[in-house]
Amino acid sequence: MAPVKAHDDPVIAEYDVFLTPPLQEQIYLLQYPNRPRNRPYNNQYGATPHDMRIKPNSGFLEVDVGLNTKHNFNKYLGLKWGDATRTSHELHNASGTYGLASGLIHGKPRSMARNVNLRGMGDRELDLENDLRTFSEAEQDNKVHAKQTLGGQIIRHDAETELGKPIYFVGAFEGDQLHLTKVTGTVQMRPHFHHLDAEEERNRISAARAQAEANGPVHEPMARGLTRDKMSAAEKNTVEYKLRMGLQSAQIEPWIKMEYVDDEDDLAYETFNRTLKVEDVSKVPHLKSDMDNDAFLDAISAPRHDSPTRRRKRAPRRNKETVEIEDDEEEAQAGAEAGE
Numbered sequence: 001m002a003p004v005k006a007h008d009d010p011v012i013a014e015y016d017v018f019l020t021p022p023l024q025e026q027i028y029l030l031q032y033p034n035r036p037r038n039r040p041y042n043n044q045y046g047a048t049p050h051d052m053r054i055k056p057n058s059g060f061l062e063v064d065v066g067l068n069t070k071h072n073f074n075k076y077l078g079l080k081w082g083d084a085t086r087t088s089h090e091l092h093n094a095s096g097t098y099g100l101a102s103g104l105i106h107g108k109p110r111s112m113a114r115n116v117n118l119r120g121m122g123d124r125e126l127d128l129e130n131d132l133r134t135f136s137e138a139e140q141d142n143k144v145h146a147k148q149t150l151g152g153q154i155i156r157h158d159a160e161t162e163l164g165k166p167i168y169f170v171g172a173f174e175g176d177q178l179h180l181t182k183v184t185g186t187v188q189m190r191p192h193f194h195h196l197d198a199e200e201e202r203n204r205i206s207a208a209r210a211q212a213e214a215n216g217p218v219h220e221p222m223a224r225g226l227t228r229d230k231m232s233a234a235e236k237n238t239v240e241y242k243l244r245m246g247l248q249s250a251q252i253e254p255w256i257k258m259e260y261v262d263d264e265d266d267l268a269y270e271t272f273n274r275t276l277k278v279e280d281v282s283k284v285p286h287l288k289s290d291m292d293n294d295a296f297l298d299a300i301s302a303p304r305h306d307s308p309t310r311r312r313k314r315a316p317r318r319n320k321e322t323v324e325i326e327d328d329e330e331e332a333q334a335g336a337e338a339g340e
Contacts (some may be wrong), residue, residue: 015178018278019287025275026184028061028154029168033188041065041150043262050147058250060101061187063260075135081195083143087118089199091205093200095255098197101151103251118206132175150189157185165192171205172276190315 032041041047041063053063067073085096095102119127131138138144157167169180235241261268276283291299 008237013176015173015176016281018177018179018281019282020179020181020276020278023181023275026056027170027181029170029186030061031185031186031188032150034190036147040263043264048262049260052260053255054258055101055250055253055255058101058246058253059153059154059156059185060250061253062097062101062149062192063189064147064149067146069135069139069144073146075132075144076128078144078146079131079135079138081199082143083124083128084199084202085145085195086143087202091201096198097255098194099192100247101250102152103247103249105251118202118209120206120210145195148222149192149194151192152187152189154187156186157183160191170276172272174277177281181276192270 028302035041039045039047041049046068047065049063051067054061069075069078070254088096131143139146156162157165168183168186170183172179172181261271289296
């Protein structure tokens with residue numbers, strides 16, 4: 001008796017798949033391309049996010065992660081960037097946000113921020129040196145920039161631009177059961193450098209004020225915006241118009257603060273079991289697919305017209321050379337019959 005050949009791809013486990021019902025909560029998949037997988041942002045590795053905020057309409061998400069100021073931390077730059085961030089808040093930017101999340105907004109006119117006292121370079125350096133000697137007290141007074149900001153734009157999977165693209169689910173295992181919950185959107189969280197933008201803005205405004213004081217008061221003309229009463233549908237459908245409206249929406253929309261819960265917290269486990277699993281699997285309806293195995297493979301794969309493993313039978317095709325040879329044989333036979 002011939003030995004039985006082992007299967008190349010054996011089935012090692014089977015699971016019953018369940019789809020959780022739609023949730024009122026939003027499920028976002030946060031990806032950290034610049035962070036190693038073995039060092040997640042959580043309490044266990046000393047990198048617990050302490051502030052989260054979202055702009056749900058314009059689609060932006062940011063999180064602040066505290067830094068350890070005891071090891072590998074530049075105290076002077078921490079004080080300098082902390083001063084720049086506070087000055088930015090006082091001048092015009094209450095949220096301290098720059099870039100796309102703020103609509104790429106520029107600073108307000110200098111005349112609107114003249115009541116804010118900007119110390120000169122010498123006085124500022126003296127204050128930084130004094131705070132450096134009493135760094136612990138300065139840290140308690142929130143004068144130190146001791147955080148890393150991560151953020152990104154939300155890609156909602158139910159948007160029109162995502163039609164036809166893959167649908168993502170998050171899976172939760174419970175014994176021999178797999179519970180799938182649809183993901184609302186995906187966000188790639190990358191480092192943001194709002195403190196560097198704040199420092200650059202502070203230097204620009206300080207230099208502009210010094211030049212204005214040297215040249216005397218200057219009466220700046222009042223800026224007036226030009227508006228159009230009507231726009232055609234074609235103009236509203238352009239990329240430029242949509243980008244401008246998106247930036248305007250991001251500028252106007254305020255941040256909504258969120259509460260961060262560590263993944264090892266009891267509340268996180270409770271929410272995980274309540275929202276990402278079907279409570280009573282005995283009452284769920286059974287799903288039945290309208291596709292057989294061949295139809296499913298054709299739907300997710302490229303066309304396999306000439307594949308030898310294709311199971312679906314097709315009528316054999318006759319190539320061009322065979323047709324021409326057969327035509328020549330028929331003509332020769334017809335000529336021979338005519339000669340007889």
